[in-house]
Amino acid sequence: MIRSSDRDIRWLPGFNWITLCFFLFLYLPLIILVIFSFNATRSATVWEGFSLQWYAKAFSNDDIQSAAKNSLIIAAVSTLFSTVFATMAAIALGRNREIKHKTAFGGLLLLPLMIPEIVTAVATLTFFTAINLSWGIGNIIIAHTVFCIPFAYLPIQARLRGLDASLETAARDLYSDRKTTLRLITLPLLAPGIFSGAMLAFIISLDDFIITMMVAEAGSTTLPIYIYGLVRTGVTPEVNAVSTVLLGISVIAVLMSQWFAKKQ
Amino acid sequence: MSFNRKTLLGLASAGLGLTATIASADGELQLYNWTDYTSPELIEKFETETGISVTVDTYDSGETLLAKLQSGAAGYDIAIPTHNFVPILISEGLVQPINASELEGYDRIVPNLASPWWDEGNVYSIPWHWGTTSFTVDTAVYSGDVDDYDVIFNPPEELAGQIAMFKSPDEVITMAQVALGLPFCSEDPNEMQQVLDLLMGQKPHVKTYNSDGILERLVSGDVSVHQNWNGYSLLARKEKPSLQYAFPEEGVVAWADSLVVPKGAPNYDNAITFIEFMLEPENIAIQSNSSGYANGVTGSEAFMDEGLKDAAELSPPEGTPLKFIESCSPKAVELQNRVWTALLK
Amino acid sequence: MSDLLERLRHYIGVLPATFMIVVFMLAPLTIIFVYSFLTPGDYGGVKFEFSTEAYTQLLFQKNLFDEVEFDTSYLTIAFRSIWVATVAVLGSLALGFPAAYYIAQQPESRRNTLLLLITIPFWTNLLIRTYCWILVLRDTGLINNLLIGLGLTDEPITMLYTEGAIALGLVYTYVPFMVLPIYAALERLDKRLIEASRDLYANRWTTLRHVTLPLASPGIVAGAILVFIPALGAFIAPDLLGGGKKLMLGSLVQLQFSAARDWPFGSALTMVIMSVVLICLLLFAVNQRRNEGGFQH
CATH class of the missing domain: 3.40.190.10 (Periplasmic binding protein-like II)
Known part of the structure; x- marks a missing residue:
């Protein structure tokens, strides 16, 4: 995977090795996780033979499946909303000269980052109760959308800040239409930032435990909450099996997106 | 569906x-x-x-x-x-x-x-x-009498640094109170000072304060003594027979x-x-x-399953007091907080 | 009237995000602000009696005997958290910048694959991933077994329940927050800029310092914010990998809303943390805009 040619002028010695280490670092715990999901006994530490029993158990467990579905739906919807809102805000704050108090708006967008999770959790629960909001899974989606906004916003804003506004000015001269410029120039140039932001928002939502636990109404258990319950005694291969299945799904999703990209 | x-x-x-x-x-x-x-x-x-x-x-x-x-x-x-x-x-x-x-x-x-x-x-x-809250000891590591609060609060050499406690202040403090023969929910600063002293003396020997992954730590040998509930101690023993649940004579939290x-x-x-x-x-x-x-x-x-109804973990020895925890007054909770912050600051 | 509408039209872009945050974050936060000036309820929650004790408590605490004394334990906890969060930022930067740079240099299709590879581990719950690190680090864990098996050491090296383990856990948790913004900033790095620089300076590292780093800086700033602030409130890594023997800001706040049943104090802590972070960010933003302004004109 790591291949660099010394002829490439941008190449920096050692960076490819650090990148390799970076990925090893990210994946080392997961390798262990996957291996022990096939363990024959309850232990998640000592290898005692190959077995698929934990997968059978995980697949026959309705609770796990509904928790996983809840999590995926919440993450997908919150990512969509937060990324769209963050992109709009980033473009407006980065390009529209008529907006005043940009620093204040920027600070406001980062607000959800600055509050410890448990406080957000308690405050949101109190607030939802006060306004009598009871939309089941919708409550969680609202809470997630809010705290995902800064995670989506920052990469997009970082990308936009580096983009040369003159490109857009030139486009405005050519097309003389704000919307066309946005569609043909700004958004495509922003795409890597939007992509990064959306991915951050997604994983943040997928992993959230404290806020979800507080805000969730009856019947909307998510995967982190469910898994937390299983971890009480210690990680069992069943947890590993569920996690491995999720990893599998994500790998398939990545492969599919690659495939679609190639077809285009 | x-x-x-x-x-x-x-x-x-x-x-x-x-x-x-x-x-x-x-x-x-x-x-x-x-x-x-x-x-x-x-x-x-x-x-x-x-x-x-x-x-x-x-x-x-x-x-x-x-x-x-x-x-x-x-x-x-x-x-x-x-x-x-x-x-x-x-x-x-x-x-x-x-x-x-x-x-x-x-x-x-x-x-x-x-x-x-x-x-x-x-x-x-x-x-x-x-159930009860006490502690589990690995008898393969420590062969002495386990039914003694000194094993966890003032451990012998072979257990020093091998101890895990729960993460919740109330569960740690109530166990210390039983060990010291003090009442629960104390509003007396002197009594709480004794609790703090006991826990401070224990802290250097504690490897981790954590209420999750208990079974895992005990079975893998990561720690040899773990504050524990009797049910989890039973589950742990099924995987590692040398684990024993303690019933000190001062009594256990129930x-x-x-x-x-x-x-x-x-x-x-x-x-x-x-x-x-x-x-x-x-x-x-x-x-x-x-x-x-x-x-x-x-x-x-x-x-009930064989091995459950007559399990040692579920049957406290005759004469061991079961001390049911109480609902503490705000004043008592405040003292517990001060002990906990002083312990972990 | 139409003038006002015209002016409002400019704000349409910021409106949805602002609306969400004002309604669902600022409004709840107002509740927390009010709570911080009230008296703790008997069983959690609050009593509606005005009090500033939650704030004075930060520096002047009662000891067990109700004597009020100057107490630095919360300051100690705060500085410990700041220190740990700083280490997390530096560690993430050291590992994340080269990775982001490397990824940005790849052809486009491979770039996206690598980016997605970064996010895949996050499909697994953080708790589980942290537990896996325990299996790697502990005395009877993977690394020690390997070292002993290879005969490199007789006694296991203590790695788990140390401050190093906390740092490792935090870098592991937050490094993607650093890589993705830096990547987003570097992706547009024009090869010709580097060529020009190489013609002038003729050294890779000089180019890195004078061309690449300035271009990456918005990304680094964004990444530092995204790592620092959550790391400040982190408690899973300190609890699980550090052994939970020393309180962090995150666990302290958590405690107030659970076993300690002191919501006002938890709220006051939050207000203080938030104000400090907010002031730092604003100072930084003002400074940055001034610099940019100077550059443009």
Whole structure:
């Protein structure tokens, strides 16, 4: 995977090795996780033979499946909303000269980052109760959308800040239409930032435990909450099996997106 | 497959902001329990027998339960708080009367858990499980007498640095109080100073303060002594026979988790059905077999697994005092906080 | 009137995000602000009696005997958290910048694959991933077994329940927050800029310092914010990998809303943390805009 040619002028010695280490670092715990999901006994530490029993158990467990579905739906919807809102805000704050108090708006967008999770959790629960909001899974989606906004916003804003506004000015001269410029120039140039932001928002939502636990109404258990319950005694291969299945799904999703990209 | 409908509704309501999600259909029951504390087999049996479909949600601490019930919008039919939270829930008006004494099977509740001080006359609650909090020792590492609080608070050389304690201040402090022969919920600074001194002396020998992953740490040998509940100690021993649960003569901390019906429960009748179901010896035994804890229903022993009903962990030796924890006053909680902050600052 | 509408039209872009945050974050936060001036309820929650004790408590605490004394334990906890969060930022930067740079240099299709590879581990719950690190680090864990098996050491090296383990856990948790913004900033790095620089300076590292780093700086800033602030409140890594023997800001706040039943103090802590972070960010933003302004004109 790591291949660099010394002829490439941008190449920096050692960076490819650090990148390799970076990925090893990210994946080392997961390798262990996957291996022990096939363990024959309850232990998640000592290898005692190959077995698929934990997968059978995980697949026959309705609770796990509904928790996983809840999590995926919440993450997908919150990512969509937060990324769209963050992109709009980033473009407006980065390009529209008529907006005043940009620093204040920027600070406001980062607000959800600055509050410890448990406080957000308690405050949101109190607030939802006060306004009598009871939309089941919708409550969680609202809470997630809010705290995902800064995670989506920052990469997009970082990308936009580096983009040369003159490109857009030139486009405005050519097309003389704000919307066309946005569609043909700004958004495509922003795409890597939007992509990064959306991915951050997604994983943040997928992993959230404290806020979800507080805000969730009856019947909307998510995967982190469910898994937390299983971890009480210690990680069992069943947890590993569920996690491995999720990893599998994500790998398939990545492969599919690659495939679609190639077809285009 | 009520789930699919619910999520779709949830999605729709999120998108359109129109409808309420969880309709209280007849055949439903929303159960809110501690994590890892509900037998799937039991739920399945209940669903088959009654046709009521059960959803289980979990919480991680009594305070989470309290906060959610206080918020009033949670929509649970059954909750399972620890006994010292029952008076709080009653005085805060968060649970509704079930008049358990009129329910079928009430007379099967064992005498010492019937009409307890936390709910006289069982107006609001019936017992679910009861158990003790003490500690588990690996006898392969330490061969001396384990039934002694010195093993965990003032460990011999071979156990130094091999100790794990729970993460919650109340559970650590109550155990220290039993070891020192002090009352629970003390409002006396001198007594709490003794508790702090004991815990400070113990701290250098503690490897970690953590209430999760107990089994894992004990079985793998990461630690040799772990503050523990008796049920988890039993589960751990099944995987590693050298583990022994301690019953020091000073006594052990005891607790009883209870079934209550929150105010505003959408399916009150189903909740009552569930409570009567749980008073059947056969059913509560399924739950005990799964969790490893004793229950409060006479006759359930007949349905309990071999190795559970006569397990050492579940039968405190004759004469060992069982000290049921209490609901502490704000003043006592404040002192506990100061001890905890001073310990971990 | 139409003038006002015209002016409002400019704000349409910021409106949805602002609306969400004002309604669902600022409004709840107002509740927390009010709570911080009230008295703790008997069983959690608050009593509606005005009090500033939650704030004075930060520096002047009562000891067990109710004597009020100057107490630095909360300051100690705060500085410990700041220190740990700083280490997390530096560690993430050291590992994340080269990775982001490397990824940005790849052909486009491979770039996206690598980016997605970064996010895949996050499909697994953080708790589980942290537990896996325990299996790697502990005395009977993977690394020690390997070292002993290879005969490199007789006694296991203690790695788990150390401050190093906390740092490792935090870098592991937050490094993607650093890589993705830096990548987003570097992706547009024009090869010709580097060529020009190489013609002038003729050294890779000089180019890195004078061309690449300035271009990456918005990304680094964004990444530092995204790592620092959550790391300040982190408690899973300190609890699980560090052994939970020393309180962090995150666990301290958590405690107030659970076992300690002191919501006002938890709220006051939050207000203080938030104000400090907010002031730092604003100073930084003002400074940055001034610099940019100078550059443009």
